[in-house]
Amino acid sequence: MIPAASNAAPGSASETGTDKPAHDPAWRGRITATVLALIILWPTLVMTEFKPWLLLDRQSLDSTWRFLSAFFPPAHSSEFLLLVLDATWQTIAMATAGLVLAMLGAIPLTLIVNEHLSVSRMGSGRMSMPAWLVRQSVRWLLVLLRSVPELVWALIFVRIVGLGPTAAVLAIALTYCGMLGKVYAEILESSDTHATDTLLRNGSGRLAAFFYGTLPSAATELMSYTIYRWECAIRGSVVMGYVGAGGLGQRMDESTKMLAGSEVSTMLIVFVLLVAAADLVSKLFRKGLE
Amino acid sequence: MSDDILPKAPPVVSLPALLALLGILALTVASFISLAIDWRSLFSAESLSSTWKFFQEFAPVNTTSPLLQKVLYASLETLAMSALGTGIAAACGIAMALPASGRFGKSALYASRLLLNIARAIPELVWASIMLIAAGLGPFAGTIALAAHTTGVLGRLFAEALENASPLPETTLRINGAGAITAFLYATLPQRLPQMLSYTLYRWENNIRAAAILGVVGAGGLGQMLKYHLSLFQMQTAATVIIAMLLLVAMVDGLSFAIRRWLVN
Numbered sequence: 219m220i221p222a223a224s225n226a227a228p229g230s231a232s233e234t235g236t237d238k239p240a241h242d243p244a245w246r247g248r249i250t251a252t253v254l255a256l257i258i259l260w261p262t263l264v265m266t267e268f269k270p271w272l273l274l275d276r277q278s279l280d281s282t283w284r285f286l287s288a289f290f291p292p293a294h295s296s297e298f299l300l301l302v303l304d305a306t307w308q309t310i311a312m313a314t315a316g317l318v319l320a321m322l323g324a325i326p327l328t329l330i331v332n333e334h335l336s337v338s339r340m341g342s343g344r345m346s347m348p349a350w351l352v353r354q355s356v357r358w359l360l361v362l363l364r365s366v367p368e369l370v371w372a373l374i375f376v377r378i379v380g381l382g383p384t385a386a387v388l389a390i391a392l393t394y395c396g397m398l399g400k401v402y403a404e405i406l407e408s409s410d411t412h413a414t415d416t417l418l419r420n421g422s423g424r425l426a427a428f429f430y431g432t433l434p435s436a437a438t439e440l441m442s443y444t445i446y447r448w449e450c451a452i453r454g455s456v457v458m459g460y461v462g463a464g465g466l467g468q469r470m471d472e473s474t475k476m477l478a479g480s481e482v483s484t485m486l487i488v489f490v491l492l493v494a495a496a497d498l499v500s501k502l503f504r505k506g507l508e
Numbered sequence: 509m510s511d512d513i514l515p516k517a518p519p520v521v522s523l524p525a526l527l528a529l530l531g532i533l534a535l536t537v538a539s540f541i542s543l544a545i546d547w548r549s550l551f552s553a554e555s556l557s558s559t560w561k562f563f564q565e566f567a568p569v570n571t572t573s574p575l576l577q578k579v580l581y582a583s584l585e586t587l588a589m590s591a592l593g594t595g596i597a598a599a600c601g602i603a604m605a606l607p608a609s610g611r612f613g614k615s616a617l618y619a620s621r622l623l624l625n626i627a628r629a630i631p632e633l634v635w636a637s638i639m640l641i642a643a644g645l646g647p648f649a650g651t652i653a654l655a656a657h658t659t660g661v662l663g664r665l666f667a668e669a670l671e672n673a674s675p676l677p678e679t680t681l682r683i684n685g686a687g688a689i690t691a692f693l694y695a696t697l698p699q700r701l702p703q704m705l706s707y708t709l710y711r712w713e714n715n716i717r718a719a720a721i722l723g724v725v726g727a728g729g730l731g732q733m734l735k736y737h738l739s740l741f742q743m744q745t746a747a748t749v750i751i752a753m754l755l756l757v758a759m760v761d762g763l764s765f766a767i768r769r770w771l772v773n
Contacts, residue, residue: 258591259592259595261588262588262591262592263592265584265585265588265589265647266585266588266589266592266647266648266650266651266728267646267647267648267728268592268648268651269648272643272644272648273642273643278642278643278644281641281642282641282642285641307542308542308543310535310539311538311539311540311542311543312539312543314535314536314539315536315539315540315543315545318536318539318540365754365757365758366750366753366754367717367720367721367753369633369721369724369731370721370734370750370753373724373734373735373738374738377562377738377741378558378559378562379550383543383545384543384545384546384550387543387545453631456631456634457631457633457634460633460634460637460724460725461724467634470634470637471637471725474637474638474640474641477641482638486630486634489629489630489634490626490629490630493629494629503528506524506525506528
């Protein structure tokens, strides 16, 4: 709560003498901001049932302590480690398969959305009505796909295809198709269109114009964004285990519910390492692309 | 002849790129094989029609007024969770950013960075499922979970922001006899406050999305309603909740965009 000094009354220094101002020159703004914050804070605290003292109550302290004290040493029997390794691979596989499917969906949708490949726009500068309608409806489809959170997709698919990794793969595929489609279209439309335009005007086909005109200059950025999304998908696929979609998340959920602190701590360590590794791989790849 | 004048054409694909492509291909194939998804039965006419039927059950969205009131309350709860979680995280983030920007020596720097990295690496949902043990079911656990993850994110961003602040104003105040806290509050913090506020608002947008789904593990808000109605197969009610989620997220996006534009001007 420190508003800029411009709120200070300009005369205050001269009124009180130059040696020592009587009070903080910006006090009015500070007090207003504090009061406003308190007024907003009150209903917020009530709605979130914010009762930190419950954390300090005897029973909850006991169970927390029992859970946390089991964190060390982490579970490390070879049987359990194999189980975790298997779950970790499943998590990576779900993310990879989901992202590949998302790409397969996003690429054709991007080609449809891309306005620079519009032939009807070339002469008049305006798209024909049906072309415009197709582009807009694909755009809205992409918005719908990415606005529904991936976990909600997973919840729905678990009810359709049953528990297991299939639900997670489908959920990642749909959400990331929406995200990739949008960002691919943005990257392609912000790239230099001169080559594509020239090719199209001289009678080249649309796909050829795309491959020889647009793609070469945008390829690096497209790949870099896709790899970044792969990293996000790995994080996402862990979370989806919590609704029964397999992988590390499902194991973590089971162990947490059984209050098996040592197992949870092993899996948290594996998870942090997995995220760090995905981060590293994605950084290396993107550096290699530049 | 011309072979001597022209430079050699670069190879179409360099060796590292080829290896990387092969690696990606191998990972993809291995993923699909090990998951063993039964695509044929997934896309059989029978399962496609049952999927279609499943989605049709969402169709007439439930709009009875008691439900709408409940959804409204859950939306406000989600909003409150995200706002309070982000607020707590901003306060803790500043507290952690002070040691993490190297103000209290090397050992404090490494310790606080390690803590921030761990807090950041664990997603909100995992935090929530662990917090349920300490705080019990309900929005409180969700709020703490959001605060924990966001502290990791904001703490790191704040530390970077503080490191990039010009040290001169603070040094000047210190040389002229101001206390350490006063010097920080009046010299360094005001320089970086707009940027830190903008980071916080951006995280708030993310946290609304997270808060909407945290309830899936029992941490309150819209997610808890969704999980409940979906597990009872009350699809039309679930559809109302999903639409409320979409509206909430769109609203906050708009609001945050407006605030940020106002801050910039």
